[in-house]
Amino acid sequence: MSSVSIHPTAIVASGARLGANVRIGPYCIVGENVVLDADVELISHVVVEGHTHVGAGTRIYPFASVGHQPQDLKYKGEASRLEIGERCVIREAATLNPGTAAGGMLTKVGNECLIMASAHVAHDTIIGNNVIMANYVGIAGHCRIGDNVTFGGTVVVHQRTRIGAHAFIGAQSMVDGDVIPYGMAVGNRASLAGLNLVGLKRRQFDREAIHRLRAAYRMIFSNEGTLRERTEDAAELFKDDDLVQDVVAFITSASDRPILVPRNGQVASED
Structure with missing residues (x-):
């Protein structure tokens, strides 16, 4: 614990497990079942609750709500989990909820994801690695998001939708169907608009x-x-x-x- 930095105004429950070089800023709250791996930083005013595991090197910005109970009326207090991978960036006012008994008890975010301001990851959703969610993106429950998917701003994804690896979802789209890997979807309701050629070329x-x-x-x-x-x-x-x-x-x-x-x-x- 000697390498852990906790601001005097932060509240960290006695049962929380903190890795080396964890930094917890002003007015943060960390619950008793939370695990923060090495080099995690909670910048300020961050709340991490529930059975939540945050991977090494992840940074969480002010007013993010991580691990509070899901927005699902079927949830009955089960000890479901939220796992966030390594080297993620979770920006201001983002919300991430744990799973439910009806969906596998787990919400998971992969490594090196960028979740921008006011974005939402709902219960039982599984997100791959290197996913970018721009501001105000809302992913409903039970969705499956592949690696290297990019979402433009204010996108909404219907529950139980799949989005394949390397897909691109254009800004202000409402996605209520599955998007093929390498595809590009745009519109309200969204339709397939070709392949994500720009992304494929950028990734060589x-x-x-x-x-x-x-x-x-x-x-x-x-x-x-x-x-x-x-x-x-x-x-x-x-x-x-x-x-x-x-x-x-x-x-x-x-x-x-x-x-x-x-x-x-x-x-x-x-x-």
Whole structure:
């Protein structure tokens, strides 16, 4: 504890576990079942409650509410958990809730995520690594968000929705269906607007792999046959392509929500 810094105005419960070099700023409150790993910083006026584990190097900004009971009327006080990964940044007034008995008892945020001001992560949602949530993004309960997903500001995501890895969700969108990996969704209600080519290029995906992914996208979301038939055709034609198989597996796996498709059945330009 000698390396831990706790401001005199902070309240830290006796049962809380604090790693090396944890810094707890003015007027913060840390509950008795909280674990803060090494180098976590609560800047000021942060509340961390419940069975919450915050990974090493994460910084949480003023007025964030982390680990309070979920906004679910079915919650009955069960000892559900919230896990936040390493090197995350959680900005002002963000809210993150633990899980529920109906959803696996766990809400989880991966490593190196940026959750901007006033964003919300609801109960039982699982978020991957390197996810960026801009200001006022709201993720409802039971959602599944893949690695490297980026949300523009004021996006709302319907409960039990899946968003695949490397997807991009445009600002002010209301997403009520599943977004394929590498896809881009925009609108209220959102529709598929092509592939996230900017993100793929920034992350230095192979040029030829992107070309194959574009060809598969056009096949899967064309107007001939059913979505299932087109997906099966793409799976066979691109059977050795990892990116295409990611999309195929996502579409064919069970889900509570429909797959988002281009508006009016037209394949949008991805240029």
